[in-house]
Amino acid sequence: MGERPYILLSCGMSIDGYLDNAGGKRLLLSNDADFDRVDDVRASCDAIMVGAGTVRLDNPRLLVRSAERRSDRVARGLHPTPLKVTVTGGGKLDPAADFFRAGDVDKLVYCASEAVDGARERLGDLATVVDAGEPVDFCRVMTDLHDRGVRRLMVEGGGRVHTQFLTSGLVDELHLVIAPFFVGDSRAPRFVGDGAFPWGPDRRAALVEVRQIGDVVLLRYALSERFEVAPGCGAGEG
Secondary structure (H helix, E strand, C coil): CCCCCCEEEEEEECCCCCCCCCCCCCCCCCHHHHHHHHHHHHHHHEEEEHHHHHHHHHHHCCCHHHCHHHHHHHHHCCCCCCCCEEEEEECCCCCHHHHHHHCCCCEEEEECCCHHHHHHHHHHHCCEEEECCCCHHHHHHEEEEECCCCEEEEEECCCHHHHHHHHHCCCCEEEEEEECCCCCCCCCCCCCCCCCCECCCCCEEEEEEEECCCEEEEEEEECCCCCCCCCCCCEEEC
């Protein structure tokens, strides 16, 4: 693989490891203070990625919310909000989704080869559709993002994308927020699925920060030698 961005994976989950419930209404796993922290992390990145399933189910806008942070980005010669990125095997994305309609920022869709033509026809000029191989090759995607100037990538889900990034050993930093409740329903999506992860009993992930944020707790893990201590972030328990 060629050069790749610094990859920060961000996730909120229940005590028992679920990303959502099994119903139609989205489950809020965090609080206002932590949403603001996530907004700050978004503003520090060049691109934000979610999987196509997250685009369909959660309809995220993926924008920097704070006017001050948007202004600061503009003052540094950047777009108010980072590039938006999604990955899809089948290319079946709704062009009316907020991912495509919200925010004056470029959108990239990395698509499995067989679905590229259909995705380009469906999305038109709403996004740039990139052939990512058959099946989607995440190393190829990361190299292409780096070639496009993305140096810091934030990955926000869902579970399949988390699993693919983590089992591939591509993640440099993990932000894991634990909500103070259980979901208790095996039909609901989990943080990760089954896989051969690089971190196990014989190779433990390095915990670099524990922070209480209201009624949730943030765990920060360094998952590679490229880990960067962000300005203002302490290491150890807070």
